[in-house]
Amino acid sequence: MPGELSEGTCFVALTKDHLDAKSVMDRVRSPKAGAIVLFAGTTRDNFAGKPVKELQYTSYEPRALQSMLAICKSVKEKHSLTAISMMHRLGVVPIGEESILIAVSSPHRQAAWRAGEEALEECKEKVEVWKKEEFGGKEGGIWRANRDGAIGVPFDGDEADEKEVVQGPYGPVIRPSRPGEKGHGPVSHPR
């Protein structure tokens, strides 16, 4: 079942229900804050011009909640936020509806703007949620990978045989990054 985690003034949740902007904002509302920045990610009707019928999100929920909370704690600390909340919707999300909401509050607006953007970028890079774009017709759906970039192609592993070994955060990276790539690369076991 989708769930939630919180620690201090950090709150994260995964839900199959509609996302409600006001409730996410109310999670971070505080008399100490002079600004709340809310980001709402909504589902687009096309991918690089190709019509998308609907999007479907799946997640490794307990792992994703931990990653979301770790990101929120780190962003809150870095920007001295008052509070932060992050909610992601799972299951089928019809076109035009919110799939993610992030709200941050801080004493002054500059920190809130920056922190909101950073929290979203970190989420897209790390949180264990997967988006499937359904195109309709015979073609079926494609599991998207954020690291392929906004106009990238569906991921396949065919470049894994390039032998340039670079140390990444999780061990040697066994293929080079693609342009615009932000996510984790593959790792190999050190001998």
Place this chain on the structure above:
Amino acid sequence: MPTLKAPAGHFTILYFASASSYTSKNNELFDTLEEKYNGMKAKVLASCLVTVNLEYVDIPEDCASEPVIKEGDEVAIIPPVSSG
């Protein structure tokens, strides 16, 4: 997500996104994993990370050197993520 308790002598493996499309299932027992692994490796697993009991581990180059999976563990194949 249903939490499945592995039977004695087994562990649970979870596939998501491209990893689940390839295997057509979300849970699979160890005795069929190795055979599936070879087919999946270039197409899917080369780009995946692995967690054991929710913590990320290095991906071994072959199953024989797998040192970390114990009976009852929950192993997950983590493809490149796409939230947002």
